Amino acid sequence: MDSLLKLPVASGTHFRILQITDTHLFAGKNETLLGVNTWASYQAVLSAIETERQDYDLIIATGDLAQDHSVEAYQHFAEGIARLPAPCVWLPGNHDFQPAMFETLGNTSIADQKCVFLGEHWQLVLLDSQVFGVPHGMLSDYQLEWLESVLAAEPERHTLVLLHHHPLASGCSWLDQHSLRNPHALDAILQHYPLAKTLICGHIHQELDLDWNGRRLLATPSTCVQFKPHCTNFTIDSVPPGWRWFDLFDDGRVETTVCRLKTAAFSPDLDSEGY
Numbered sequence: 001m002d003s004l005l006k007l008p009v010a011s012g013t014h015f016r017i018l019q020i021t022d023t024h025l026f027a028g029k030n031e032t033l034l035g036v037n038t039w040a041s042y043q044a045v046l047s048a049i050e051t052e053r054q055d056y057d058l059i060i061a062t063g064d065l066a067q068d069h070s071v072e073a074y075q076h077f078a079e080g081i082a083r084l085p086a087p088c089v090w091l092p093g094n095h096d097f098q099p100a101m102f103e104t105l106g107n108t109s110i111a112d113q114k115c116v117f118l119g120e121h122w123q124l125v126l127l128d129s130q131v132f133g134v135p136h137g138m139l140s141d142y143q144l145e146w147l148e149s150v151l152a153a154e155p156e157r158h159t160l161v162l163l164h165h166h167p168l169a170s171g172c173s174w175l176d177q178h179s180l181r182n183p184h185a186l187d188a189i190l191q192h193y194p195l196a197k198t199l200i201c202g203h204i205h206q207e208l209d210l211d212w213n214g215r216r217l218l219a220t221p222s223t224c225v226q227f228k229p230h231c232t233n234f235t236i237d238s239v240p241p242g243w244r245w246f247d248l249f250d251d252g253r254v255e256t257t258v259c260r261l262k263t264a265a266f267s268p269d270l271d272s273e274g275y
């Protein structure tokens with residue numbers, strides 16, 4: 001397998017990317033997370049995206065694709081992505097089971113590559129911040145060295161850095177115990193690459209747009225259950241599932257918007273105390 005995915009030409013005037021995150025799918029399509037049928041909410045999100053637009057170049061899936069480690073959950077994820085007209089790349093979250101994930105997604109049209117070139121001016125780097133069996137994240141020496149080598153090879157490219165775990169406080173203290181544990185190591189590398197100034201994560205199931213040492217950190221709603229911003233203890237939010245669009249321009253400019261379903265059909269059990 002080539003370790004690099006190259007998309008030479010944008011479908012429109014610039015590259016447009018769709019982010020889907022934290023689908024939390026199960027082997028059974030009837031199973032629920034905190035009262036939300038995650039397969040049904042994923043399907044509703046895909047339908048809304050299909051209605052919204054067809055003109056995008058890439059889909060990024062930023063982890064927690066499965067809730068139960070099952071092969072079937074990853075098959076369901078791929079079945080959904082097959083509805084959409086663009087290639088998809090992914091990275092793992094804390095709930096994922098990478099042996100099943102690589103094997104199952106590898107048998108579909110979903111791409112395995114963790115570095116993507118978009119035309120002449122952009123690249124995406126997808127990092128693995130999973131520490132198997134625990135909710136917090138960590139970038140291994142291998143991941144950090146690989147990131148550095150990718151950035152050093154293409155220092156003129158504008159770069160989106162993708163990882164599941166948030167590298168700085170989100171404002172929800174209960175979630176911040178599950179953040180990336182070695183953000184300083186990531187920061188130390190990125191300091192040398194000023195064109196790597198946008199980071200994209202999943203994990204926190206809410207929209208966020210923060211400054212991180214002069215860089216922009218963006219987080220995106222889950223396609224299922226949402227967490228309420230600025231809470232000390234585990235708190236579910238009643239806002240609908242969502243997704244995010246990115247427009248990448250040749251001069252390095254990034255425009256981004258979050259969209260949500262316009263229905264209360266996927267309201268979770270607000271009294272839940274965790275999962």
Ligand SMILES: Nc1ncnc2c1ncn2[C@@H]1O[C@@H]2COP(=O)(O)O[C@H]2[C@H]1O
Binds near residue numbers: 095135175275
């Ligand atoms: N009540 C809770 N308190 C702290 N962490 C929790 C609680 N419930 C679930 N979690 C973990 O917090 C994680 C945040 O998002 P995840 O989807 O990774 O999955 C969640 C669980 O692993």
Ligand SMILES: [Fe+2]
Binds near residue numbers: 022064093203205
């Ligand atoms: Fe999640």
